[in-house]
Amino acid sequence: MALDPQVKALLDGMAANTDVPRIIDLPPQGAREMYRAMAAQLDAQGLPIGRTEDRTIPGPAGEIPVRIYTPVAAGSDALPVLVYFHGGGWVIGDLETHDALCRTFANESGCRVIAVDYRLAPEHRFPSAVDDALAAVQWVEANASSIGVDPNRIAVAGDSAGGNLAAVVAQLARDTKGPQIAYQILIYPVTDTDTETGSYQAFATGHFLERDGMVWFIDHYAGEGDRADPRLAPLKAASLAGLPPAYVVTAGFDVLRDEGRAYAEALKAAGVPVEYVNYDGMIHGFFNLQAVLDVGRDAVKAASKALKDALA
Template identity: 55%
Template sequence: MALDEQARYLLDMIASAGRPPLHTCTPEQARQSFDFSPLAGAPEAVAQIEEITIPGPAGDIRVRIYTPHGDGPFPALVYCHGGGWVVGDLDTVDVPCRLLATRASCVVVSVDYRLAPEHRFPAAAEDAYAAFQWLVSNARALHVDATRIAVGGDSAGGNLAAVVALMARDRAAPQPCFQVLLYPVTDGALDTPSYRENAEGYLLTRDSMVWFWNHYVGDADRTHPYASPLRAEHHRGLPPAFVVTAEFDPLRDEGEAYARRLAEAGTPVECKRYDGTIHGFCWMPGVLDKGRQALDDTAAALAAAFQSDNR
């Protein structure tokens, strides 16, 4: 399918800004220029937003808690932002988190996990896991139903969400009831057809992914299942999933491969490819209609999963 007209216009705008390629920047430079919030659109109102710190494996972790209107106990979603484990923060996904909270009628806990290269693998994964287990333990105080807590994220955050589910299974700990994986990173090989087809020209490039991986794990740990969840020894015993991919995205094939691996292991999974669009499109629902559609679809999948678990 041809590139979506809105995505093409956006890419042309970004190209005309003349910013240096991400992989030529230092992490500090990349963080200063990484801001998609003007493209996210108007934020939806929620009943309450609170920022607190929670205990983590190496110190406090900042989280932002979105509570929807209505009466609890609510289901909940622990959400990890994207940004290649190097860039991004709570503000990056503020609009998507608000939308998911309102449309799925759930509490959303957005996690400000430690970033690389200052904190390399498995720091981000352990922070995400700690945040999920903290919410399970503190569900009642937050008017959350501890039996209906999902995990989700986009890109590198989708990677962390998948890894939290693996960790919970492997450690015989409380597990998510559902996982939302938006164009997730699942393998460090960088050798799929979608990496070759979409290596450059569609916002996320292969060179950028090499840069991200090198800052997060280097070469030694890329095959570890908590870095590359596609490489887990098996995928049995994991929660149902909703997986989103984008046609013009280097990560397309590994996201779809992970969905197949879950299905082969007997896990209920829905995988939806959004044709014509690019990586990161869920950050930009204000200018990309397919970004808003994907978030609406994700909220519907979450709501259905929560309703199923409440029967």
């Protein structure tokens, strides 16, 4: 297994730029600004979309900002809907950093996409993000007719920490008998709080997301909370039976690879239909690097097709 040449060139360029601080050496607000600037530079910009609408919805601790994406050439019929939770270690990331990804998902899948700007840590620690994520899916189901979506075709998705939230919401929805979630897309998800797995050891440094970075994110989010709580570590749930079908993506050179694969295997063992895809030469975050990685663009399209087929 070797790094994709485009990935290697990107990592080499980052390593050579010694003037740029690490995200974990910045205060959270500085880290958010740096991540926003990185997204603007490395992800696709100005992708066409049928329509976007920024609004707020009621949440457990106040209004939650969301962005609703209507795909190009959408008709007047109720559309399937994807509720998307952005990545960023529960500390960074927002509607802007994942705008290109949500636009691509909408256009390629034909779904209306609703991106959720949940509360971030450390200002709002665990389980604030979980509470917001679940409230957003509940709102989508309750308001399906007014936003033009089919309440019987709701999917959840997210990358990294957002994949964690999607997995957790799917579990909570099962346990509370709703909302009814038809499909889940988990993109290099955080499924555990164990930072000593084989992939953590193999890719601890030099591969974009580093072990120290994940420790920083988990510490900011979890605080003194129980790190074995399934709402934080969904791999530790007592049972994964009865969850919606899943599409699970991992990257070959990612500290989170092993826990993503373990979650896919655990879902299969519990009788859940799973499609697991590992992109051997990729690093964490490659879905958000569409401007510089050909495989990134192809991977988003492949996940969108799986979503389209699942909700057809």
